[in-house]
Amino acid sequence: MIPFRVAFEPGSALHEQVLYAARKAIVGGKLAAGDAFPSVRTLARELKINPNTAHKVVERLTAEGLLEVMPGIGCVVAKAAAGSRSEKKRLLDREVEALVVEARRLGLGLEELQGAVEEHWMTLGGRK
Amino acid sequence: MIPFRVAFEPGSALHEQVLYAARKAIVGGKLAAGDAFPSVRTLARELKINPNTAHKVVERLTAEGLLEVMPGIGCVVAKAAAGSRSEKKRLLDREVEALVVEARRLGLGLEELQGAVEEHWMTLGGRK
DNA sequence: ATACGTGTATTATGACGCATAGTACACCAA
DNA sequence: TTGGTGTACTATGCGTCATAATACACGTAT
Incomplete structure (x- = not known):
């Protein structure tokens, strides 16, 4: 369970x-x-x-x-933590860069990458 | 060098x-x-x-x-490889999902995430 | 009080990956 | 021939991972 x-x-x-x-x-x-x-x-x-x-x-x-x-x-x-927006973005920095590098390695465009991001975002639960 | x-x-x-x-x-x-x-x-x-x-x-x-x-x-x-768009997206699937999960863990919104993606895309070289 | 289920800490062990070191071979160019 | 390329192989020390087996302080329910 x-x-x-x-x-x-x-x-x-x-x-x-x-x-x-x-x-x-x-x-x-x-x-x-x-x-x-x-x-x-x-x-x-x-x-x-x-x-x-x-x-x-x-x-x-x-x-x-x-x-x-x-x-x-x-x-x-627990509940969602606080923290400034800029601080949070900084923590994501490496992972975002890695994804961008990987997308370009595959020859994908920015629009396609962002489309995939939005798609997964919705799959995980539309709100937020 | x-x-x-x-x-x-x-x-x-x-x-x-x-x-x-x-x-x-x-x-x-x-x-x-x-x-x-x-x-x-x-x-x-x-x-x-x-x-x-x-x-x-x-x-x-x-x-x-x-x-x-x-x-x-x-x-x-080498030159950029071929391959269908859908196939390429599939290869990115896990990494995209991982980024989305991490972004939501930090309490970021979809727009902020997309902004960070675009920002890194431009930093790496605007074209493509 | 007793018994049970929490999270936490400790020590030990075997398996596996990583980085290193050293050597060797087939290939091509000057 | 000499030197530089990618590639292959064996071996070793090191660290992490997952496992095992205890042990303790804590809180709940019986």
Whole structure:
């Protein structure tokens, strides 16, 4: 009964894949702010991974501000963080540049790239 | 005398960083189609990395179609590859989704994300 | 109080990738 | 021939990843 699924594939670390799936679920609205997040041991059991690996995921999500820990209780998904717009853009800088480089490597145009971005944005949940 | 620079930082593999820097230079127009690409041993010497690591970079760039090997001579940067638009978009799929997820995690809006994409596109070289 | 489920911390181990080092070969040009 | 190209192979030290097995402080429910 986990609110997201992970298609384990080689190429990136296991905990990175779980981390991304969880991020995607939270950001996409499948888990609303205040909802309970699966416990470390539940994650480990359901996904058939080591508790240490599952804990690493929760640790990272907490550090990113997506989860809040209730000691002795568990974790709940947090509200959207604050922070200035320019600061946020700066954090995205590298990833945006990497995507642009990759798009041009494939010979795509700016309009096509932006179209793909909008498409994925809508797929993930139109609002926001 | 290498047409690009690499700021070595931890977090990703060494050859990945060199690979990305080279891709960026080619795609950004710093190296035109037909220009000679630094040899494996030159790369190794200038960047102070192992020849095997340098060769891995050239190998990957060749596999991506960005370089062409002239046996016994060296490498030159290739022309833009063909391929259908839909096929290219499919290859970008994961990276686009990852960027969208990251942007929403930071609480950015679609317009802001599109703006950042366009900004980096222009920075890399307005045309194309 | 007891039992159970939280997050967290610690140590250990095997597997894998990365970067390095060294050597060797087929190819082409001056 | 000499020197520079890409390529292939083996080997080694290092770090990360995922696993395993405990252990502790905390809070809830019985």
